[in-house]
Amino acid sequence: MHRWNSITLQVIALTMMIGTAQAFDDSLYPDLKGQWTRATPDASFDPSKPPGRGQQAPLTAEYQAIFEANLREREAGVPPTWPGRTCLPPGMPAMMTAFQPMEIIVMPRATFIRIDYIRESRRRIFTDGRTWPKEVEPGFDGYSIGKWIDEDGDGKFDVLETETRYFSGPRAFDLSGIPLHEDNETVIKERIYLDKADKNLLHDEITVTDNALTRPWTVKKSYRRSADARPEWPEYLCVERSETMRIGNETYLVNKEGYLMPSKKGQKPPSVQYFPVAER
Amino acid sequence: MTHRALIATAALAAALMLPLAAAQAFDESKYPDWSGAWRRIAVPGVTGQPGYDQTKRLGRAQQAPLTAEATAIMEASIADQAKGGQGNYPTYTCLSPGMPRIMTPYGMMEMLITPDTIHVLLEHVHDSRRIYTDGRDWPTNVTPTLQGYSIGKWLDTDGDGRYDTLEVETRNMRGPRAFDASGMPLHADNKTIVKERIRLDPANPNVMLNEITTIDSSLTRPWTVTKRYGRDPKENPIWTEENCAEGNGHVEIRGQGYFLSAEGDLMPSRKGQEPPDLRYFTEAGK
Numbered sequence: 001m002h003r004w005n006s007i008t009l010q011v012i013a014l015t016m017m018i019g020t021a022q023a024f025d026d027s028l029y030p031d032l033k034g035q036w037t038r039a040t041p042d043a044s045f046d047p048s049k050p051p052g053r054g055q056q057a058p059l060t061a062e063y064q065a066i067f068e069a070n071l072r073e074r075e076a077g078v079p080p081t082w083p084g085r086t087c088l089p090p091g092m093p094a095m096m097t098a099f100q101p102m103e104i105i106v107m108p109r110a111t112f113i114r115i116d117y118i119r120e121s122r123r124r125i126f127t128d129g130r131t132w133p134k135e136v137e138p139g140f141d142g143y144s145i146g147k148w149i150d151e152d153g154d155g156k157f158d159v160l161e162t163e164t165r166y167f168s169g170p171r172a173f174d175l176s177g178i179p180l181h182e183d184n185e186t187v188i189k190e191r192i193y194l195d196k197a198d199k200n201l202l203h204d205e206i207t208v209t210d211n212a213l214t215r216p217w218t219v220k221k222s223y224r225r226s227a228d229a230r231p232e233w234p235e236y237l238c239v240e241r242s243e244t245m246r247i248g249n250e251t252y253l254v255n256k257e258g259y260l261m262p263s264k265k266g267q268k269p270p271s272v273q274y275f276p277v278a279e280r
Numbered sequence: 281m282t283h284r285a286l287i288a289t290a291a292l293a294a295a296l297m298l299p300l301a302a303a304q305a306f307d308e309s310k311y312p313d314w315s316g317a318w319r320r321i322a323v324p325g326v327t328g329q330p331g332y333d334q335t336k337r338l339g340r341a342q343q344a345p346l347t348a349e350a351t352a353i354m355e356a357s358i359a360d361q362a363k364g365g366q367g368n369y370p371t372y373t374c375l376s377p378g379m380p381r382i383m384t385p386y387g388m389m390e391m392l393i394t395p396d397t398i399h400v401l402l403e404h405v406h407d408s409r410r411i412y413t414d415g416r417d418w419p420t421n422v423t424p425t426l427q428g429y430s431i432g433k434w435l436d437t438d439g440d441g442r443y444d445t446l447e448v449e450t451r452n453m454r455g456p457r458a459f460d461a462s463g464m465p466l467h468a469d470n471k472t473i474v475k476e477r478i479r480l481d482p483a484n485p486n487v488m489l490n491e492i493t494t495i496d497s498s499l500t501r502p503w504t505v506t507k508r509y510g511r512d513p514k515e516n517p518i519w520t521e522e523n524c525a526e527g528n529g530h531v532e533i534r535g536q537g538y539f540l541s542a543e544g545d546l547m548p549s550r551k552g553q554e555p556p557d558l559r560y561f562t563e564a565g566k
Contacts, residue, residue, distance in 0.1 A: 107394075119521075136518065137519070137520045139521030168521075230416060235423075237374075237426075247544060247545075248544030258534040259534065259557060259559065260533060262561055272546060274547040274548065275547075
């Protein structure tokens with residue numbers, strides 16, 4: 001009896017140790033550590049197609065017209081309809097183009113995606129089994145719920161499936177100004193996983209359902225892991241880099257000396273009606 | 281214990297140790313529970329914009345050990361702000377406050393503890409940090425940033441087998457930075473060193489203490505303040521997204537700050553301010 005008590009105690013002790021240690025068993029998750037950069041040089045939303053019209057975005061007639069107007073503005077010299085020109089963040093899904101290096105942090109209750117581009121975005125993808133909350137603050141990054149999947153049945157998770165809702169805007173798919181609908185009722189589904197043949201290549205299959213589209217639009221983005229185990233994380237402060245300024249409903253260029261300049265032919269200067277000196 | 285029992289125990293232990301080895305990849309039970317959303321604790325009676333030392337009002341009331349030169353910069357900033365200007369307050373254009381001011385903090389804060397890095401996620405202008413706890417040394421070639429480069433070390437100060445205090449040192453900063461919105465400056469040489477001791481309040485695990493010591497050429501001696509953060513009691517706090525450019529009523533043109541009216545028109549920020557030079561617009565003189 002004494003013998004089995006001893007064994008039992010040891011088993012209990014070990015079980016307790018495991019119970020504590022298993023609070024977060026990160027060995028169950030894929031290794032997504034490190035610095036990821038966009039695998040393709042082009043920053044279009046669908047990296048497999050040419051930019052602009054070449055994206056063949058399935059836009060509704062109304063939003064195709066908005067997009068065409070955006071392209072004409074761009075050809076006329078105005079920066080494209082892209083929230084970044086006023087230092088607003090791209091938000092989802094454009095942020096997953098990874099205009100700057102990306103870090104993915106897998107935690108017990110959520111997976112975080114940090115991308116320092118205009119806004120130092122930190123997507124929270126909640127993986128704690130929650131349902132859609134009743135009270136949410138809409139944002140450019142949206143509200144994401146995810147689920148880890150063990151697709152190959154090896155006892156380890158390999159795919160993160162996510163769904164993202166609750167957006168604010170304006171948002172565009174990419175720098176050419178392909179718009180998302182202003183109702184911000186976008187729903188985005190993603191499948192994020194490491195390449196089976198190359199563990200330093202990450203894929204994100206993104207399907208966007210939006211009222212600016214005639215059907216869901218699916219693209220596949222890929223990211224390459226830096227070989228540097230201790231990479232430098234650049235600081236991207238839009239206000240220091242911006243070459244444009246939004247005043248009222250107009251966008252102006254800012255030259256190297258800091259002077260405001262017209263962004264298109266015949267553009268009027270901003271009103272200075274509130275300056276008594278100027279009215280003299 | 282008999283030989284047979286020893287074999288049985290060893291077999292059980294071996295079987296149980298297998299998953300244990302895997303599970304120990306990151307044993308978060310060794311670290312303090314810093315999960316949740318944290319906010320600056322307001323001090324009763326201290327009104328207005330938060331001062332760097334949160335127990336005192338910003339500006340002169342801080343009684344910061346400033347050099348004469350830094351005091352003059354702060355006084356000029358306060359005088360300019362009294363006239364409607366922005367003084368020595370770079371954040372108004374959506375530039376990050378940088379260290380140590382980001383740890384005030386102005387918005388919600390979340391701390392993610394991973395084996396090699398603490399991610400301090402701060403919802404404000406552009407304030408988030410990485411604190412490396414992987415034993416690295418100072419890098420020899422790193423681009424300075426407003427947040428700086430932070431190296432941390434976990435301590436078990438009470439010897440209970442769990443870490444309770446994070447000691448952090450931050451270097452490699454750039455400017456411009458100020459301690460608070462009054463424009464109390466950090467030195468333009470950007471040789472600041474910031475040391476922090478971050479821990480939960482022993483009397484209340486929902487209060488976090490951050491003892492921050494700043495060494496800077498704008499100061500006559502190291503300046504230590506203790507900041508207190510409170511944990512949101514909600515299990516699933518509502519995370520807000522702050523975008524400084526959204527609704528910012530300030531623009532800066534050639535070093536001059538202007539307001540934007542509700543309609544988006546330029547407005548002077550101080551009495552007698554002239555409009556910006558619009559020489560590149562052919563209709564400007566009309």
